Amino acid sequence: MVAEIGQFVLILALVTAFFQGTLPLVGAARGNQPMMRFASNAAFVQFAAVTGAFICLTVGYVTSDFSILNVANNSHSLKPMLYKISGVWGNHEGSLLLWSLMLAFFGFAVALFGRNLPDSLKARVLSIQGLIGVGFLMFILFTSNPFERLDPAPLDGSGLNPLLQDPGLAFHPPFLYLGYVGLSITFSFAIAALIEGKVDPAWARWVRPWTLAAWGFLTIGIALGSWWAYYELGWGGWWFWDPVENASFMPWLAATALLHSAIVVEKRDALKNWTILLAIIAFSLSLLGTFLVRSGVLNSVHAFASDPARGVFILMFLIVVVGGSLLLYGIRAPMMKGGGLFAPISREGALVLNNLLLSTATATILLGTLYPIFLDAFTGDKVSVGPPYFEATFLPLAIPLIIAMAFGPFLAWKRGDLAGVLSRLKFALLLALLLVGFIWWQQTDTPIMALVGMGLFAWLLVGSLLEWAERIKLFRGSLSSSWRRMKQLPRSAHGMTVAHIGVALVVLGVTASETWQTEHLGVMRPGEIVSVGGYDFRFDGAEAVAGPNYEAVRGTFLASTGTEKGVYLYPEQRRYTDPPMETTEAAIRPMLSADLYAVVGEADGKGGHAVRIYHKPFISWIWIGAFVMFLGGGLSLSDRRLRMGAPRRARQQAAASDLSRAKG
Incomplete structure (x- = not known):
C-alpha cells in the first residue's frame, strides 16, 4: 500500500x-x-x-x-x-x-x-x-x-x-543536492528578471542569500565527497579530476563567480547582464552534472544509470532548459542597461577579474570533461583527459585568483589606490617571502610550484587578517573601540574574511600533501618494519574478521617514533556477498601535522600481504579549510541584511516609529 x-x-x-x-x-x-x-x-x-x-x-x-x-x-x-x-x-x-x-x-x-x-x-x-x-x-x-x-x-x-555503505556517502548526496538544486532559485530569479526586463540592486539583494546558501552546501558536499574518496577507495588520493567530480566542481566555480558579481549589481548597479548569464550557466552546469551521472555516457564510481532512454530524456530536458533560457537571454538582455561606471583599479575591477578567472577556469574544466565524450560520439576514438591537463590549465588561473583575493577587499569602490593597497599588504608579502625562503633554505630541491603554493597560503591568510584588522582599526586605538567596531561590523564582512581564510587553509593542505608526501608500497610479513615520513610502521599480521554483512581481512600496524607513544592502525580488505564486491577500507590516523595512512591488500601465499603506507603532511587542512569556508558562508548568510524578511521588518519598524512620533 x-x-x-x-x-x-x-x-x-x-x-x-x-x-x-x-x-x-x-x-x-x-x-x-x-x-x-x-x-x-x-x-x-x-x-x-x-x-x-x-x-x-x-x-x-x-x-x-x-x-x-x-x-x-x-x-x-x-x-x-x-x-x-x-x-x-x-x-x-x-x-x-x-x-x-x-x-x-x-x-x-x-x-x-x-x-x-x-x-x-x-x-x-x-x-x-x-x-x-x-x-x-x-x-x-x-x-x-x-x-x-x-x-x-x-x-x-x-x-x-x-x-x-559509508557514513560519508550517507550525507554527501543531500548536501550536494542542496547546492545543485539551490542554484535553481538563482536561475528562476534570472529568468523572472528577463521576463520583467528589470534587474536592479534590490534584485541582487534577493538573489545573494540563495546563491550563498547553494554555494555553502556545494562546498560541504564536495568536501564530503573528496573525504570519502580519500579513505574509502584506498588509493591515497582525495581528488582525481574524475568527470563526475568535475560535474560538481564546475557549478561551484560558477556559483562563486555569481556570488561576487551579484555584489557589484547590489553596490554599483553594474554587471547586470553578466550576472543574469552567470545564474543561467550555474544551474545549467548542475543539470549537465545530472546528465553525466545518469545518462550512461560515463563509467565512474559515482555514476548511477546506464539506460539510454533516460539519457535521451535528460538530454532533451537539458536542451530545452539551457537553450530556452539562453534564447530568452539573447532577446531580453540587450534591453537592460548597465549602471555606474568604474575604473579598472577598483573593488568592481577586482570582482570583474575574479569573475573572468573563475569563468575561464570553469570553461577549461568543461572542455576537458566533455572532449572525450564528443570525440567518442563523433569518431569512435577513445581518449582520456586526466590530471595533467587539468593541473596544467587550472593552476595557472588559480594563482592570480588567489593573489587578487587579498587585493580586492582593500580597494575602494569606483576608483582604488593600488599603491596604497600594496603598502598595506607589505606585511603579508614579507611573511610570504620569509616562509618561501625558509622552506627553500631547509630543502633546496623543493619544486617551484610548492614554493608558490606556500607563498600563496601565507599571502592570502595574512592579507585576509590584515583587511579584517583594518576594518576594526585594531592597534590603531583602544582595544575597547576595536571590540565595539568588530561587533558593529556586518556579519557578511566577517563571513568574507572567514571564507578567504578557509581558501588559504585549503591551499596549505593541497600544496603540502602533494609535495612532501612519502610512501611505501610492497609486501610485508609479520614483524617487518618500514620507515615512512619519520614513523616506523611495524606490520603485526592480518586476520579474518566478520562484519554485519561482509567478511574481511584486517591488518594491524603499529606506527611509532622514538619520541611518542605508538598508535595502531587497522586497515581492512572487505568482501561483500549481497551484492558481491570487494572494497578497501584504509586505516587513517588524522593529525593537524600529517595523516598516517595504511592499506592492507591481498596475501602473497608466503605469509606476506601487499601493503600501502603513506605519510601525508597537512592533508587534513584541505577539509578543515573547506569547513571554514562553509562557516564563512553561514556567517554571511546570518547577516540580517541578507535575510529575506529583513526589509519588511525594517519597514514595519520604521512605520511604527513614525506612528509613535505622530501620536506624541
Missing part, C-alpha cells in the same frame, strides 16, 4: 507543479492578484506531496519491503539501519526523488520567506520553479519510477553497492 500512496502523491505533485508553472505566469502578465498568489499555495502543496512520496519510499527501505523493485535492487535485510535509510538516495530512482524533494523545498522556502518580494516577481520565480519540477517529476514517473512493484517479491534484496 505504501508504494501506491507514494505513486499517487507523485502524480499529485506533477499536476500541482504544472499549474504552479503556468497560472502564476499568466497572472503576472495580466496583473491578476489571485492567480499570482496561487504560486505560493501551489509551492506548499507540491512540497507536501513530494515529501510524502519520499517518506513512502523511506518506509519501504526501513521495513525491507522487497515487493518494491527499487528496494529489492538496492537494499538487504541485514544492512545496518543507517545504510537502509541512505539507500533511499543511493540509487538512480531514489536520488532523483531526493532531487525533486530539494527542488520543491526551495520553492517552498521562497514562498515562505519571500514575503517582501514584489508579487509579480515572486509569482514568476515560483512558476519557473514549478516548470523545472514538471520536468523532473515527468522524468521520475515515466522513466525512473521508484515505486514499481515486483511480483513475486524476493525473500531478500540484492543489497546496496558496498562502496556507498
Whole structure:
C-alpha cells in the first residue's frame, strides 16, 4: 500500500507543479492578484506531496519491503539501519526523488520567506520553479519510477553497492543536492528578471542569500565527497579530476563567480547582464552534472544509470532548459542597461577579474570533461583527459585568483589606490617571502610550484587578517573601540574574511600533501618494519574478521617514533556477498601535522600481504579549510541584511516609529 500512496502523491505533485508553472505566469502578465498568489499555495502543496512520496519510499527501505523493485535492487535485510535509510538516495530512482524533494523545498522556502518580494516577481520565480519540477517529476514517473512493484517479491534484496555503505556517502548526496538544486532559485530569479526586463540592486539583494546558501552546501558536499574518496577507495588520493567530480566542481566555480558579481549589481548597479548569464550557466552546469551521472555516457564510481532512454530524456530536458533560457537571454538582455561606471583599479575591477578567472577556469574544466565524450560520439576514438591537463590549465588561473583575493577587499569602490593597497599588504608579502625562503633554505630541491603554493597560503591568510584588522582599526586605538567596531561590523564582512581564510587553509593542505608526501608500497610479513615520513610502521599480521554483512581481512600496524607513544592502525580488505564486491577500507590516523595512512591488500601465499603506507603532511587542512569556508558562508548568510524578511521588518519598524512620533 505504501508504494501506491507514494505513486499517487507523485502524480499529485506533477499536476500541482504544472499549474504552479503556468497560472502564476499568466497572472503576472495580466496583473491578476489571485492567480499570482496561487504560486505560493501551489509551492506548499507540491512540497507536501513530494515529501510524502519520499517518506513512502523511506518506509519501504526501513521495513525491507522487497515487493518494491527499487528496494529489492538496492537494499538487504541485514544492512545496518543507517545504510537502509541512505539507500533511499543511493540509487538512480531514489536520488532523483531526493532531487525533486530539494527542488520543491526551495520553492517552498521562497514562498515562505519571500514575503517582501514584489508579487509579480515572486509569482514568476515560483512558476519557473514549478516548470523545472514538471520536468523532473515527468522524468521520475515515466522513466525512473521508484515505486514499481515486483511480483513475486524476493525473500531478500540484492543489497546496496558496498562502496556507498559509508557514513560519508550517507550525507554527501543531500548536501550536494542542496547546492545543485539551490542554484535553481538563482536561475528562476534570472529568468523572472528577463521576463520583467528589470534587474536592479534590490534584485541582487534577493538573489545573494540563495546563491550563498547553494554555494555553502556545494562546498560541504564536495568536501564530503573528496573525504570519502580519500579513505574509502584506498588509493591515497582525495581528488582525481574524475568527470563526475568535475560535474560538481564546475557549478561551484560558477556559483562563486555569481556570488561576487551579484555584489557589484547590489553596490554599483553594474554587471547586470553578466550576472543574469552567470545564474543561467550555474544551474545549467548542475543539470549537465545530472546528465553525466545518469545518462550512461560515463563509467565512474559515482555514476548511477546506464539506460539510454533516460539519457535521451535528460538530454532533451537539458536542451530545452539551457537553450530556452539562453534564447530568452539573447532577446531580453540587450534591453537592460548597465549602471555606474568604474575604473579598472577598483573593488568592481577586482570582482570583474575574479569573475573572468573563475569563468575561464570553469570553461577549461568543461572542455576537458566533455572532449572525450564528443570525440567518442563523433569518431569512435577513445581518449582520456586526466590530471595533467587539468593541473596544467587550472593552476595557472588559480594563482592570480588567489593573489587578487587579498587585493580586492582593500580597494575602494569606483576608483582604488593600488599603491596604497600594496603598502598595506607589505606585511603579508614579507611573511610570504620569509616562509618561501625558509622552506627553500631547509630543502633546496623543493619544486617551484610548492614554493608558490606556500607563498600563496601565507599571502592570502595574512592579507585576509590584515583587511579584517583594518576594518576594526585594531592597534590603531583602544582595544575597547576595536571590540565595539568588530561587533558593529556586518556579519557578511566577517563571513568574507572567514571564507578567504578557509581558501588559504585549503591551499596549505593541497600544496603540502602533494609535495612532501612519502610512501611505501610492497609486501610485508609479520614483524617487518618500514620507515615512512619519520614513523616506523611495524606490520603485526592480518586476520579474518566478520562484519554485519561482509567478511574481511584486517591488518594491524603499529606506527611509532622514538619520541611518542605508538598508535595502531587497522586497515581492512572487505568482501561483500549481497551484492558481491570487494572494497578497501584504509586505516587513517588524522593529525593537524600529517595523516598516517595504511592499506592492507591481498596475501602473497608466503605469509606476506601487499601493503600501502603513506605519510601525508597537512592533508587534513584541505577539509578543515573547506569547513571554514562553509562557516564563512553561514556567517554571511546570518547577516540580517541578507535575510529575506529583513526589509519588511525594517519597514514595519520604521512605520511604527513614525506612528509613535505622530501620536506624541
